[in-house]
Amino acid sequence: MKTKRKLVKYLVSLIILVFYRFNTKAKENKINTKVLSDKIFFKHKISKDHPETPDRIKYIINYLNKSKLNHLIENVDINSGNIIENWIKEIHSNNHIKNIKEMEPLAHKVSSAAVEICIKGVDMIFNSDVRNIFCAVRPPGHHALNTGKEEGFCYYNHVAITAKYIQKKYLIDRILIVDWDYHHGNSTEYFFYDDPSVLFFSSHDQYAYPGTGSPLKKGKNRGLGYNINVHLPCNTTDKEIIDVYKKKLLPIVKKFKPEFILISAGFDSRVDDPLGCYKVTDNGFSELTKIVLNIANKFCDGKILSILEGGYNLDGNASAAIAHIKELNKKI
Ligand SMILES: [Zn+2]
Numbered sequence: 001m002k003t004k005r006k007l008v009k010y011l012v013s014l015i016i017l018v019f020y021r022f023n024t025k026a027k028e029n030k031i032n033t034k035v036l037s038d039k040i041f042f043k044h045k046i047s048k049d050h051p052e053t054p055d056r057i058k059y060i061i062n063y064l065n066k067s068k069l070n071h072l073i074e075n076v077d078i079n080s081g082n083i084i085e086n087w088i089k090e091i092h093s094n095n096h097i098k099n100i101k102e103m104e105p106l107a108h109k110v111s112s113a114a115v116e117i118c119i120k121g122v123d124m125i126f127n128s129d130v131r132n133i134f135c136a137v138r139p140p141g142h143h144a145l146n147t148g149k150e151e152g153f154c155y156y157n158h159v160a161i162t163a164k165y166i167q168k169k170y171l172i173d174r175i176l177i178v179d180w181d182y183h184h185g186n187s188t189e190y191f192f193y194d195d196p197s198v199l200f201f202s203s204h205d206q207y208a209y210p211g212t213g214s215p216l217k218k219g220k221n222r223g224l225g226y227n228i229n230v231h232l233p234c235n236t237t238d239k240e241i242i243d244v245y246k247k248k249l250l251p252i253v254k255k256f257k258p259e260f261i262l263i264s265a266g267f268d269s270r271v272d273d274p275l276g277c278y279k280v281t282d283n284g285f286s287e288l289t290k291i292v293l294n295i296a297n298k299f300c301d302g303k304i305l306s307i308l309e310g311g312y313n314l315d316g317n318a319s320a321a322i323a324h325i326k327e328l329n330k331k332i
Contacts, residue, residue: 031129032302033328035064035072036117037136044110044139051274051312052139052153059318060136060308067322072329076120078113088115088156090164091191092146099148100155111139111155114307118162121305126170132296132304132328134265136321140309142185142264143210152209157187159264159307163198166260173197176258178249178292179204180241180285181266181309182276184213184229188264194223199256201249203241203269205277206231228252234277238284241269245291253295261296261304267311267320275312282323289327304328 042054064070088097101108114137121133135158142159143152163175177192179185179202189212192198196219206213206229219227230244267285268276296304306324311317 032131032331033072033134033325034074034121034124034130035069035134035136035325036074036076036121037061038075038078038113038117040078040110040113041136041138044106046150046153050153052310053314054138055314056138056308056311056317057136059314060321063318063322064325067326069322069325069329072325076117078116080116081112084112084116084119087119087161087165088112090168091157091160092144096146096148100150104150104155107139107150107155111141111158114138114141114158115156115161118158118305118307119165122162122166122170125303125305131302132293133306134321134325134328135305135307137308140181140266141307142179142181142188142266142309143183144187145190151187152183153310154187157191159185159262159309160188160191162305162307163192163262166262167197170260172259174199174256174259175262176201176253176256176260176295177262177264178202179264179266179309180269180288181264182269182273182278183209183266183310185264185309186210186212189213189217189227189229192223193219193227194221196222196226199226199228199252199258201228201230201252202264203230203232203244205233208276226256232278236269236278236280238279238281238287241278241280241284242287242291245288249291250295253299257299258295259300259303261292261300263292263304263306264309265306265321265324266309267317267324270311270313270316270320272316273311273313275310282320285320286323286327289324293327293330
């Protein structure tokens, strides 16, 4: 009897050891980052000479090539029309979608493709060896409300739709959305304002477009305390923005314990952007990325999907995106 018990004990320890080794090995083998994009983002323009231009994506791809990071790029088949529209409906009204389709069919197509890339990116994070993903997509999305028209160059809120997708498809409870675009992500705030399952943290200039983003707006009902707006004035430096993320984001995240992190990665908060007035450098974006990565490694096995929002200095936007991607790709 004693020998039998010993044998069972031995076998259980062996199974635990093999499982642990296998698990550690699997984690070590994880690829860090992928960049998802598609030629469809070379289409659609609001008007001639508009700053939200296909060149934004072309420049990012060129910079990736120049930095010898092109092996990180993965093209995704854009083919799931109706399925994607059903996910868009998780955030946007039928009327909004109908109006965009009728008035701006190409914008509808391109923004839907951005949604498709984001949700396929989520699938890759959950089902493959990749830890995090940067979606080089456009137009931006974080100003898109249900007004039936374009708002601040946006048609559909990609980050908000992706958050709903993660929650419904993967039954995830707590999602952190970090938005460091120069402009306030008013639509993201609007759609999750009373929702405690999504912690929205946005740093921005509250006096710029769209004029929202007061730090006094903290959420309502059960969502009270889950909407954090931080106003940063013109001339904000690397040190100032990094301090905000260290001092204001870290303490609340420790309590929230996110299970997935989405970044609204706008680089119009970079120095020399024609639509912004901050002095944040590429180094600043590397540091912000590092902070978010540390949170992800601590709470959610590194799961981050980062989605391009604004950024209108073509070289500046691409160079900040590269700094961000390089940091995402670092081994932990
Ligand atoms: Zn912006």
